[in-house]
Amino acid sequence: MNFHKARILPAVFAIVALLFAGSAASAKTFKMAIGDAQGGTQWALAEKFSELFTEKTGGKHKVSLFPNGQLGSEQDTINDAAMGTLDFSLLAVNNITPFSPTVGVLTLPYVILGLDDAVTLTHGEVGKELVENTIRDAGVRIIGWAYSGFRVLTNSKKPVATLDDLKGLIIRVPKNEIMIATYQAWGCNPTPMAWSETFTALQQKVVDGQDNPFITVSAMKFYEVQKYITTIRYIFSLEPLVISEAVFQDLKPELQKAVLDAGQEATLYSEQYLKDSEAAIIKDLEAKGMEISAPADDEKEWIEAATSAVWPKYYDSIGGKDKFDSIMKVLGR
Template sequence: MKLKTLFLAAALVAGSPVLTAHAADIQSRLIRFGYGLNQDSNQGRAAKVFADEVAKLSDGKMKVRAIGAAALGSDIQMQQALIGGAQEMMVGSTATLVGITKEMAIWDTPFLFNSGEEADKVLDGPTGTLIKDKLKDKGLVGLVYWENGFRNLTNSRHPVATADDFSGLKLRVMQNNVFLETFQKLGANAIPLPFSELFTALETKTVDGQENPFNTILSSKFYEVQKYLSVTNHVYSPWIVTVSKRWWDGLSADEQDVLMKAAETSRDYERKDTRDEADKALAALKEHGMEVNVAGPDSVEQMRKTIAPVNEQIKKEVGAEIWQAVQDELAEIRKQGS
């Protein structure tokens, strides 16, 4: 008996994961985790990593049911379900949260980041955390940011190489004022639609085009209804893993810790997976017959100048303090990298 006691004490000191899981304050729970893309997308793969990690860390007590293809509704519908406590978790665009937490609009700033690595440092840094934590006052808990990627343009009419080429295009944009104003400034007819309705809208020519990262364009099979792909990298688009605060507040500290650690593991996996897949996705889109053009530096600069008033509006919306904090962080990151 003495030997068994000594063994258990040694296991505790060593941090035995099995003993910790059994000893922790963790109950049996079924967690619905909604997302918008298909199961075989980068979003779907990362959702599975999250589910597997939760099961491992909770010794199988907490089970995540990942439900994709917008089966639980659009991002906005799922956000409302989380706020009301009718759904536990989801991952979705930060852009659709702007109506709930205005500071999220900072991530919609056109041409904000030069690389994914810059985005990681800012999103995971002090300002990214500050903005994420503001969701708590609105009934949501933000865990981590995933990557959707740099957004690029597709349409069924013609290549977009300059700002002038946007003129007259009917473009689906997210239900977000910054996106609406950006493309309106460029001369497009910007039409807000939920992602779940997008493929049908493109197929029926209700809209001419849309903008999303390469991975989403491929996994959603937009190449079946779109001919032209223009590489503009006009916005870096994050996703964010969120939890119903009403539900979160009923969890033990150990259960919250399991979800946070699993979310961080899924974040690191998802970012690497997304970046690895981006080049492959672009090559695959070409193989599927899409005509690809790259907007050159002069054209991008022209676009920047055209949409400059949008940046001023974002600064006003999120507040000068938040705006400047992001700019200062980016300046320091670029200084260190130079």
């Protein structure tokens, strides 16, 4: 009996070890690049997606999060995802526009006038079309959206209420043609700069200001280097969560479903997160010494200058004037 056990037990252990090794080998930890620091809507969406994805795969698969540009600039991570060397990237929508121009409709000034507009476009037929376009153009698939609220202008020099007040200020903008053109329409000569360089540039006074949502201003601790906020509300900030299309196509159908379902649920979570957190963040920024004011005359001169100069210039890149009109019709305008 002991002789048989001595022969059988090693064989059993070997089989168990092989099964365990096979299971471990099939499990994967995916990498997600995140443009913003911890504490903002990007981080909230990423954490929720990671939690949901692990849950939906029975704990087998995980997502490691790399915030604050640790894996490169936001545009670099799109390139990496397109090549299949990065699994996920979560970034500002303006940084995907150079790769898939039709997404630029979401960055045209004063097209999105509130969270409801943002949800309508990203959840509906417009959003589905943009997903297909980014797969075709950029090699990445949008699987979720973070809603961060309106971009507001911050600066370290003075309160800004009119376009005249803006003159003379050096404002950092993303490397995005539409946003550059908007500031130029306002009579400003903006400075395009990578997101990863922005805090240092503000700190060293290379630039005077920048624009981003309240939540991002807080998460990035811009209150340490900026004093004034103007609620220009010209772009509602959206951050798509993308997966490399090459990586997505390599996944088994059940894993593809887990990715898509987790992205959809995380998107709904992000919508509620913005509603629940923005007011408190604004109060906290004021408590930290930032002065918040609105543009003069209900922003009319800002709106007129931007829409008259920028909209016609980019009709072709987003699919034509008819496409623009159809999107405005979806928004009831």
